[in-house]
Amino acid sequence: METNMYFSPDDVIAKECKHVAYATDESGENDLVLIKEVIHTKDGRLIPRIQLRENVKRPVYVTQEPYRNHKEKKEFELKSRCQELMTTDALMAKTLQMGLGARFPDPKKRLRQVCTSPFVYLADLPVTSWIKQKYMQKYKDCTTPNRICVYDVETREEDKSRDPWIMSFVLDDEIHMFCTKDYVARIGKNWDNRLIAKAQELLSKIEFREKNKKTGETEVKIKNVIADYKIFTYECLDSAQCIVRMFEEIHPRLPDLLVAWNHEFDITRMMEALERGCVEPEDVFCHPDVPKQYRKVWFKKDMASKKTESKSLTKAPSQQWHVLYCMASFCCSAHCVCMKVSDPAIN
Secondary structure, three states: OOOOOOHHHHEEEEEEEEEEEEEEHHHHHHEEEEEEEEEEOOOOEEEEEEEEOOOOOOOEEEEEEEHHHOOOOOOOOHHHHHEEEEEOOOOOOHHHHOOOOOOOOOOOOHHHHHOOOOOOOOOOHHHHHHHHHHHHHHHHOOOOOOHHHEEEEEOOOOOOOOOOOEEEEEEEOEEEEEEEEEHHHHHOOOHHHHHHHHHHHHHHOEEEEEOOOOOOOEEEEEEOOOOOOOEEEEOOOOHHHHHHHHHHHHHHHHEEEEEEEOOOHHHHHHHHHHHOOOOOOOHOOOOOOOOHHHHHHEEEOOOEEEEOOOOOEEEOOHOOEEEEEEOOOEEEEEOOOOOOOOOOOOO
């Protein structure tokens, strides 16, 4: 559903903060926050947008010298006994050292070390949480359902390469399918129409089991789950270009969450394909408006097992928490179980 994205300041009744991402440049002296907002307007529109803020300063506190008469950290301290220091997160360690009396702060000293001082307060709150707190304080009870982008990656199993050659995403009322050139050749002429026709055939008669509220008996109902969707198809040179093209369509739509059936498998295969195609992941997963020096991507895989005192236990996939950190409008984390449609055989 298309939404009128234009508004004036007078149209705004609230701003909702969905997500805040953070990154520093290579020097570690500068930082950037990406804020994913949803603008609430007087006429009922919900308009997503991102805001980029460089070197955002927030307050931290250091106990004033006359009151530094304790060796252990206090649970709280009176604000009147503290000095307020405005700093970016990137320069917080240096700022706190100077607040504690160091004329020449040690640039190698990490924030965690500085925070062992019993006279430091609020330094454990990252700027991302501080920003979200400010939104919540100003616009109370302002929450809307998340817009979820469900993506899927199908890999080539014939030669055991596991190279992604067809992928798709579903967002709002749209389905986008991306195929490599050799996958298109496998389907043949009119591949796009045949792919759409097969998807419509497979998804127009889905069985759902529901309990009848009156009789209590389980009934099988047939539903067309694809009826209200617009379908788009794309042919790309190879798997790396499929991934690039897919995120070129995802980023402008500004989803809140990016989820998949098997998050760890799909992200890993995409990372491998981008490396083979000599494409930097930072330029794919990060929003294109983010300056080059702040584009960071880090895929943190959860352990497949956990150790107890007596033995090692294997985690079920649903218990593994994988996280993709990137400067984008969406959060991309955990194992998310969603409906999956396998690679259809096109006849």
